[in-house]
Amino acid sequence: MTDPLLAPDQIDALRTALRNAEFTPQGVADYLGETAGGALGRGEFLAVRHTIRDRGDNDPRGTLIDLFPTGGTVSEKAAEAAFGAFGLAGAISTGLVEKVGDEVRAAIDLSPYGDDDGDxxxxxxxxxxxxxxxxxxxxxxxxxxxxxxxxxxxxxxxxxxxxxxxxxxxxxxxxxxxxxxxxxxxxxxxxxxxxxxxxxxxxxxxxxxxxxxxxxxxxxxxxxxxxxxxxxxxxxxxxxxxxxxxxxxxxxxxxxxxxxxxxxxxxxxxxxxxxxxxxxxxxxxxxxxxxxxxxxxxxxxxxxxxxxxxxxxxxxxxxxxxxxxxxxxxxxxxxxxxxxxxxxxxxxxxxxxxxxxxxxxxxxxxxxxxxxxxxxxxxxLGPEVAAWFERVSFVRGADLLATKFVTAPSLRLRQHASMGEDGWDVDTQILAMESGWRWAQEIDPVTVALVGGCDGSVTLGDQLAVLAAAYEAEPIALATVAIPLVGQMVERGMLLPA
The missing domain is CATH 3.40.50.150 (Vaccinia Virus protein VP39)
Structure with a gap:
C-alpha cells in the first residue's frame, strides 16, 4: 500500500482546519460573492485577490483562497491562523506550502470541489x-x-x-x-x-x-x-x-x-x-x-x-x-x-x-x-448514458410493430420555412430533443405524421397500416423503412414505449 503524503494525524488536523475555515465550494462562493466568484472560475486571479484585500478581514477563509485557488502569497501570521492545529510548520514540512522571503505561497494545490450531492x-x-x-x-x-x-x-x-x-x-x-x-x-x-x-x-x-x-x-x-x-x-x-x-x-x-x-x-x-x-x-x-x-x-x-x-x-x-x-x-x-x-x-x-x-x-x-x-x-449525462443502454436493449428484444409508443416530454418539432407565392412553404422539419444529448434529426412528412400519432393508444403496426393507406404506399415497404427509423428514435429517447 502506498503511503499518503501526510501522516494520519496531520490529515485529521488539516481536515479540521479546512472545515473550521469553511473552505468549501459553497464557503468560497459565499466569501467572494458573484462577481469575484465568476472571476475565479475564469482564472482571473488578480480580481479575486483584490476582493480579498478589499474585505480587509484577513480571516482563514480568505487566506486559503489567496493561497490555493489563486496561487498568491500571504504573510506567515495569516497562514498560521488559517492552518489552525495543523500549523504553518506542518504545512511547510509536508510540502503543502513554501516560504518565499517573509511570506508563504502554495507548493501544491488544495481545491474545494463538489457537486449538488456534497463536496x-x-x-x-x-x-x-x-x-x-x-x-x-x-x-x-x-x-x-x-x-x-x-x-x-x-x-x-x-x-x-x-x-x-x-x-x-x-x-x-x-x-x-x-x-x-x-x-x-x-x-x-x-x-x-x-x-x-x-x-x-x-x-x-x-x-x-x-x-x-x-x-x-x-x-x-x-x-x-x-x-x-x-x-x-x-x-x-x-x-x-x-x-x-x-x-x-x-x-x-x-x-x-x-x-x-x-x-x-x-x-x-x-x-x-x-x-x-x-x-x-x-x-x-x-x-x-x-x-x-x-x-x-x-x-x-x-x-x-x-x-x-x-x-x-x-x-x-x-x-x-x-x-x-x-x-x-x-x-x-x-x-x-x-x-x-x-x-x-x-x-x-x-x-x-x-x-x-x-x-x-x-x-x-x-x-x-x-x-x-x-x-x-x-x-x-450519466443518467442519459445509462438510459441509452436500457433503450438499445429494449430495441434489440422488442417487437416494435406490436409496441405502442409515446413521444418524450422534451421532444420538439422544428420547422424551417421560406416565403413562397402562396405564403410560407415548409422546407425542412426537424425532430429535436431538449434534454440529454439533445439529438436532432431531419424527418419527412410521413415521419411527422407517424410521430404525431404516437400517443400510446395504438401499436406501431396499426399506425403504419393507416399511413400506408393515406399515402398510398405498400405496407411492407413502409414498414421496412419505418422500423429502423423508429428504432433509432427509441435509442435516442425521442419515442418511448407506452
Missing part, C-alpha cells in the same frame, strides 16, 4: 495557470474540464466494485465512493498514487491503490464499473524521459485508447459498465467512425462512442503545449515541429475528443453506435 478537498500539483512555465514530467493533474466531464458522464449504479484506471489525484474515485462498496485505483505514476491515497484519507475514504501501467495491476480481476481519464493525448511515441505522464502514454497515435477499449471485456463483470474519455485520429481517407467503430465491435459489448469536439493538428498541438505551460518555453518550437511533422507523415487531418461507453449486457447481438454530438447538450 470534498482535492490535493494535486499546481497548474501552469497558477505557476507559469512547463510543469514537471510527473505532474499530477488536478480538477479540470476532462475530469469533470467524465464524472458528469459516468453511470451511477449502486455496485460492489469499481476500478479507476489512471486515477491521477483520484477525482473519479471520489465520485465512485458515493455508490460503490470497494474502489480500486491504479496509476503508472507513484506520485499520482500518493496524491490519490492522500485525497481518499482527507475525505474519509479508503481505496485499494495499485501502481502499474493501465490494467496490468489488476490482471485477472473483474469489476462492476470501470472508468478512466487516461493520458489520451495523441502524437508520436515519446520516450520516458521526454514525456509528461499525465498526458503522454508512451504509445504512438491513439494507441492508448484502442488498448483500453480492448481491455474492457476482461475487466467487466456481467452487467458491468466501462467508460473512458478518448482522443482519436482522423486519418485522411478513413472515416473516423470506422476506426473507432472497429475498436468497439471487437469487444463484443454494447458500445456507444460520441465525438464532442474535433481540432486540426495546429490547434491540437497548441492546446496541449499551453496546458503543460510549454507554449512559451524554449522547447516549444521543437515540440511543435516534431508533433506537426508526425501528423503530416501519418496523414492526420484532425483529432476527435469524445466519450466511449460500453455495457457487458451478455447479448450475442451487441449494438455499437458511433456518432457525433457537437451540439449543446446537458452537462450531467
Amino acid at each position: 470534498w478537498w482535492v490535493l494535486s500539483d499546481l497548474g501552469s495557470d497558477v505557476r507559469p512555465g512547463p510543469v514537471r514530467s510527473d505532474h499530477v493533474l488536478g480538477i479540470g474540464g476532462a475530469s469533470v466531464t467524465l464524472a458528469q458522464s459516468t453511470v451511477r449504479p449502486d455496485v460492489r466494485s469499481a476500478l479507476d484506471l489512471g486515477t491521477g489525484c483520484g477525482v473519479q474515485a471520489l465520485h465512485l465512493s458515493r455508490h460503490v462498496e470497494a474502489v480500486t485505483v491504479t496509476d503508472l505514476s507513484e506520485r499520482a498514487v500518493r496524491f490519490a491515497v492522500t485525497n481518499a484519507a482527507l475525505n474519509g475514504f479508503s481505496w485499494e491503490a495499485l501502481r502499474g501501467d493501465l490494467a496490468a495491476p489488476v490482471a485477472g480481476r473483474r469489476f462492476d464499473l470501470v472508468v478512466s481519464n487516461p493520458p489520451f493525448v495523441v502524437g508520436p511515441r515519446r520516450s520516458e524521459a521526454d514525456r509528461m505522464v499525465y498526458r503522454d502514454s508512451g504509445r504512438e497515435g491513439d494507441g492508448i485508447c484502442a488498448e483500453l477499449v480492448a481491455a474492457l471485456p476482461d475487466l467487466l463483470n456481467p452487467g458491468g459498465y466501462g467508460q473512458l474519455l478518448a482522443n482519436w485520429l482522423h486519418v485522411e481517407g478513413v472515416p473516423w467512425e470506422e476506426r473507432v467503430g472497429a475498436w468497439l465491435s471487437a469487444t463484443g459489448l454494447d458500445a456507444h462512442a460520441v465525438q464532442r469536439e474535433a481540432l486540426d493538428p495546429a490547434g491540437y498541438v497548441a492546446l496541449w503545449l499551453r496546458d503543460a505551460g510549454e507554449l512559451t518555453s524554449e522547447a516549444a518550437a521543437r515540440r511543435t515541429d516534431e508533433w506537426l511533422d508526425w501528423f503530416a507523415e501519418n496523414r492526420i487531418d484532425a483529432v476527435g475528443f469524445g466519450l466511449i461507453s460500453v455495457h457487458a449486457s451478455g447479448s450475442d447481438q451487441p449494438i455499437v453506435r458511433v456518432e457525433e454530438a457537437m451540439q449543446e447538450h446537458d452537462a450531467v
